[in-house]
Amino acid sequence: MSWATEFVELSKTKHDRNVFDCGEQALNTFIRTQAAKHMQAGISRIMVLPSAQPLLNQKFAICAFYSVAPTSIRRDTLPSPLAKKLPRYPVPVFLLAQLAVHKAFHGSGLGKISLIRALKYLWEVNQHMPAYAIVVDCLTNSAHSFYTKFGFQVLCEHNGCIRMFLPMKTVEQLFPS
Numbered sequence: 006m007s008w009a010t011e012f013v014e015l016s017k018t019k020h021d022r023n024v025f026d027c028g029e030q031a032l033n034t035f036i037r038t039q040a041a042k043h044m045q046a047g048i049s050r051i052m053v054l055p056s057a058q059p060l061l062n063q064k065f066a067i068c069a070f071y072s073v074a075p076t077s078i079r080r081d082t083l084p085s086p087l088a089k090k091l092p093r094y095p096v097p098v099f100l101l102a103q104l105a106v107h108k109a110f111h112g113s114g115l116g117k118i119s120l121i122r123a124l125k126y127l128w129e130v131n132q133h134m135p136a137y138a139i140v141v142d143c144l145t146n147s148a149h150s151f152y153t154k155f156g157f158q159v160l161c162e163h164n165g166c167i168r169m170f171l172p173m174k175t176v177e178q179l180f181p182s
């Protein structure tokens with residue numbers, strides 16, 4: 006199985022959500038049973054990288070996905086040199102809520118590709134509605150070490166997860182206009 010060239014919005018009719026397996030039960034359950042409902046409710050956007058060829062049921066497998074939503078953080082969770090430049094009310098950020106790769110592709114560079122595509126997507130949204138940073142909530146130590154590798158820094162503890170952030174000014178350097 007090989008993957009298509011572009012991430013597209015999740016479609017219940019086009020994408021086979023049930024065969025996705027990234028090895029993390031919470032993320033498998035999310036894409037199989039919750040993601041479409043979240044989109045329908047208008048609370049997040051889920052982008053998937055389909056397989057290049059359809060399965061026997063004519064749907065496309067999901068090789069990787071990410072989900073994004075707007076949120077805000079408290080100014081005082083940021084390191085003080087950054088916090089002191091910001092006003093004393095909630096700071097708008099983008100939440101990269103989930104990112105996962107089908108385990109058949111682990112170690113083949115698709116995690117990195119998916120993260121770069123997610124950052125680019127949010128960078129483009131930022132052109133229309135600016136946010137201060139991108140935050141991620143790490144469910145596992147492995148997720149923490151993955152995001153650390155790509156420059157995310159620890160922000161705070163959030164609902165039992167380590168919340169990390171990457172300032173939008175850093176993202177800007179990746180995609181110069």
Ligand SMILES: CC(C)(COP(=O)(O)OP(=O)(O)OC[C@H]1O[C@@H](n2cnc3c(N)ncnc32)[C@H](O)[C@@H]1OP(=O)(O)O)[C@@H](O)C(=O)NCCC(=O)NCCS
Pocket residue numbers: 027028029032102103104105106107110111112113114115116117118142143144145147148149150151152154
């Ligand atoms: C984390 C995950 C997305 C990585 O995907 P992947 O396709 O295996 O990663 P890649 O092959 O693109 O690796 C890119 C780089 O990150 C490194 N890397 C991969 N997983 C890593 C991890 N858990 N910790 C640290 N580095 C990691 C690779 O060594 C590689 O480094 P290199 O560019 O120097 O060679 C994938 O393992 C996954 O879906 N895990 C389950 C879900 C999850 O934990 N998601 C993140 C939190 S929501």
